[in-house]
Amino acid sequence: RAKEQGKNNYSVYHSGMNIKSYRTYLLQNDLRKAIEHNQLTLMYQPKIHLSTGKVLSAEALIRWNHPKWGTISPAEFIPLAEESDLIIEIDRWVLINVCKQINKWKESHNIPLRIAINFSAQHFIQRNLIKEIEQILKDYNVDPHLIEIEITETSLLGNEEAVKQTLLQLKEMNIKITLDDYGTGYSSLHYLSNFLFDIVKIDRSFIQDVANKEKNSRAIVESIITLARNLDLNVVAEGVETVEQLNALIDLQCEEVQGYIFSRPQLPDNLLNYILECEEKNKLFSSNSSSFS
Ligand code: C2E
Numbered sequence: 446r447a448k449e450q451g452k453n454n455y456s457v458y459h460s461g462m463n464i465k466s467y468r469t470y471l472l473q474n475d476l477r478k479a480i481e482h483n484q485l486t487l488m489y490q491p492k493i494h495l496s497t498g499k500v501l502s503a504e505a506l507i508r509w510n511h512p513k514w515g516t517i518s519p520a521e522f523i524p525l526a527e528e529s530d531l532i533i534e535i536d537r538w539v540l541i542n543v544c545k546q547i548n549k550w551k552e553s554h555n556i557p558l559r560i561a562i563n564f565s566a567q568h569f570i571q572r573n574l575i576k577e578i579e580q581i582l583k584d585y586n587v588d589p590h591l592i593e594i595e596i597t598e599t600s601l602l603g604n605e606e607a608v609k610q611t612l613l614q615l616k617e618m619n620i621k622i623t624l625d626d627y628g629t630g631y632s633s634l635h636y637l638s639n640f641l642f643d644i645v646k647i648d649r650s651f652i653q654d655v656a657n658k659e660k661n662s663r664a665i666v667e668s669i670i671t672l673a674r675n676l677d678l679n680v681v682a683e684g685v686e687t688v689e690q691l692n693a694l695i696d697l698q699c700e701e702v703q704g705y706i707f708s709r710p711q712l713p714d715n716l717l718n719y720i721l722e723c724e725e726k727n728k729l730f731s732s733n734s735s736s737f738s
Pocket residue numbers: 490505506507518519520523536539563564565595625626683684685686703704705706710
């Protein structure tokens with residue numbers, strides 16, 4: 446009986462795998478054409494500086510508008526791209542398009558907004574990465590301090606030395622570096638104390654429970670914020686969705702927050718409108734408060 450059940454389980458598991466790998470196969474095939482067919486787009490999500498209410502930077506998040514399957518999340522297709530050299534082409538496409546966008550914002554509204562790009566771990570061990578970035582920034586005449594690169598803790602694993610060299614070179618170029626999804630990997634303290642990062646982004650899984658007194662998340666978030674301050678790093682909380690979470694983060698003196706409570710990732714024009722609205726509100730707020738003083 447047990448044997449039979451085991452057999453059944455196996456066949457269910459197996460056919461499930463086949464459907465999944467069929468989709469994977471199709472997507473992987475189509476992904477090769479996605480760039481040339483203009484199916485990739487970038488959405489931008491602001492990071493809000495809490496003590497000033499300003500948007501100092503935004504994160505570029507890629508989307509794939511597939512002609513048949515609709516919008517496909519990077520959580521699904523980036524891992525597929527990472528199985529081949531495609532990821533390098535995609536990261537390159539992202540950097541080029543971010544540069545173009547930065548120039549557009551600068552020209553139309555004189556807003557020099559820093560944009561954070563998510564780089565794949567695989568890209569980080571490519572020997573010519575630095576030259577490539579330098580060339581793109583030069584081609585588009587973009588100041589490196591307007592570029593921020595986010596990498597995850599897990600991407601450091603296994604390639605520590607190569608990644609470290611790359612990070613040091615990026616730092617020399619004045620590109621800001623963020624450790625993304627902080628707390629989900631390990632040996633975190635070690636990386637933070639290495640002077641390799643400028644910004645720590647606390648993972649959404651801790652932010653989810655930050656307002657819940659019965660959970661440990663608040664203590665963890667508090668420790669990360671204190672640690673960041675002591676190490677002279679900037680700190681951002683990702684995935685802030687509720688007022689309760691926001692209030693907890695204000696209490697803990699988190700510097701910057703990002704999440705649906707302020708804004709979902711949006712098209713460039715909408716982000717611009719959002720920033721202009723923020724500036725209006727800040728002006729109102731500061732003129733109000735000065736009239737009281
Ligand atoms: P990430 O860099 O940690 O990005 C944060 C993810 O959380 C994004 O998902 C964002 O849309 C989502 N998010 C933001 N605020 C909230 C919130 O308040 N609540 C919830 N539930 N989610 C929120 P997205 O855009 O689907 O990206 C997923 C991951 O894919 C990213 O995680 C990043 O690792 C990767 N990725 C995205 N764009 C790129 C890219 O251009 N290149 C590379 N190599 N990877 C990318």
